[in-house]
Amino acid sequence: MNEKKRKLYIDPRTKLLLLVTIAMFVMGGIGGSRMLPCTIVLCFIPLFLLLIQREWKNSIIYVLLYGLGCGMQIMLIPIAEGILGMLLLTVCVVVTRILPGVMMGRYVIRTTKVSEFVAGMEKMHVTNKITIPLSVLFRFFPTIIEEYSAINDAMKMRDIRLGGKKALQMLEYRLIPMITCSVKIGEELSAAALTRGLGAPVKRTNICKIGFGVTDYCIFTICMIIYVFWITGFV
Amino acid sequence: MNLNKENKLNGKDLINIGIYSAIYCVLVFVAAMLGCIPIFMPLLSVIIPLFGGIPYMLFLTKVKKFGMILIMTILIEIMMLLTGMGYFPLLIGFFAGLGAELVYKSGKYQNLFKGIISHGVFSIWVLGNYVLLCLNPDSYFATRQNLGEEYINALKGYTPMWIFPVLLVVCMVFGIVGGYLGKALLKKHFRKAGIA
Numbered sequence: 001m002n003e004k005k006r007k008l009y010i011d012p013r014t015k016l017l018l019l020v021t022i023a024m025f026v027m028g029g030i031g032g033s034r035m036l037p038c039t040i041v042l043c044f045i046p047l048f049l050l051l052i053q054r055e056w057k058n059s060i061i062y063v064l065l066y067g068l069g070c071g072m073q074i075m076l077i078p079i080a081e082g083i084l085g086m087l088l089l090t091v092c093v094v095v096t097r098i099l100p101g102v103m104m105g106r107y108v109i110r111t112t113k114v115s116e117f118v119a120g121m122e123k124m125h126v127t128n129k130i131t132i133p134l135s136v137l138f139r140f141f142p143t144i145i146e147e148y149s150a151i152n153d154a155m156k157m158r159d160i161r162l163g164g165k166k167a168l169q170m171l172e173y174r175l176i177p178m179i180t181c182s183v184k185i186g187e188e189l190s191a192a193a194l195t196r197g198l199g200a201p202v203k204r205t206n207i208c209k210i211g212f213g214v215t216d217y218c219i220f221t222i223c224m225i226i227y228v229f230w231i232t233g234f235v
Numbered sequence: 236m237n238l239n240k241e242n243k244l245n246g247k248d249l250i251n252i253g254i255y256s257a258i259y260c261v262l263v264f265v266a267a268m269l270g271c272i273p274i275f276m277p278l279l280s281v282i283i284p285l286f287g288g289i290p291y292m293l294f295l296t297k298v299k300k301f302g303m304i305l306i307m308t309i310l311i312e313i314m315m316l317l318t319g320m321g322y323f324p325l326l327i328g329f330f331a332g333l334g335a336e337l338v339y340k341s342g343k344y345q346n347l348f349k350g351i352i353s354h355g356v357f358s359i360w361v362l363g364n365y366v367l368l369c370l371n372p373d374s375y376f377a378t379r380q381n382l383g384e385e386y387i388n389a390l391k392g393y394t395p396m397w398i399f400p401v402l403l404v405v406c407m408v409f410g411i412v413g414g415y416l417g418k419a420l421l422k423k424h425f426r427k428a429g430i431a
Contacts, residue, residue, distance in 0.1 A: 180430060
């Protein structure tokens, strides 16, 4: 994430707005089938951002998976029957619904530094009591998943898995180490943050310069059109 | 929030909130994956409170000041918003968090039994995800139209209107059961490991 690699700068606040909008309309499906054109527009935004980041591989995967999901749905809806058809259909829907959100979330986490995020939140006058835990939360997800997969490997070796000899202990032996590990890492993290003056009673300064540019205004306009379209649906 | 100096949340508390919320959210997401199968949708109100009890009870050992549980609930609801559950959970979650906070506060942040009850109250936030489904099923299913008739019919069969108060009770009861589970595991593992 060095400066050279960043092709296009987007304000963290804009990213947050995009994330919420995609979550509401694509993943949550608020507004029903009337919002379909808007959802399609929203689905293209993550692709656009990925291309700008030059993540060719991920963009191709995204297009393929999304296209496959959509195509399967159109083909399957008239002929899907029974439990198998239902399961297949569910998988397709889950893919088309969750994928744009996941890609967007991945993009946001990859391209936003924690201090940028904090700066953005400060500009929006969100209290520190929300900002600090929230940034810890986002910082922590990848760590937990990493720890979990390591624990998973260890437990597989001990034959503690689904259908193994000790299926009952499966959950306990995975959850407890995961929580213990996360708490230990968290303690170190908080010690590190305190050394850097997080607990100090003065107002923190931030060297990140954030501000709106042309791209931000474009994205804002798109989102506003979608929200207005949604609200007019009620009248 | 009116806080006097020594009761003020400091950086360490805030980081703790973030960590435990992250653990809780991971558990919730894993459980929520099961919601794809219709029968599991209402059952989520059993599964989430049950397993949520483990990180929650551990979290309570770190809670000594007013506002920590409330902030944790708000964070979880923000995550729900970001994963497409709509805006109702925020409302219900706020009150559930406030209730849980007050219950635990009444035990001066030390009483484990009050902590278990507090988890029961806290678990009500799960209901927020069902609000649309129960109170306005037609509009909810309109948003889920492309899941296919069979999924919708199956889900409709499991979630009639009267299930909402039932789910409320279920959430609270299993929240308390989950609290006991968490307490047992606290004793069995975390005390020994020296992190509780």
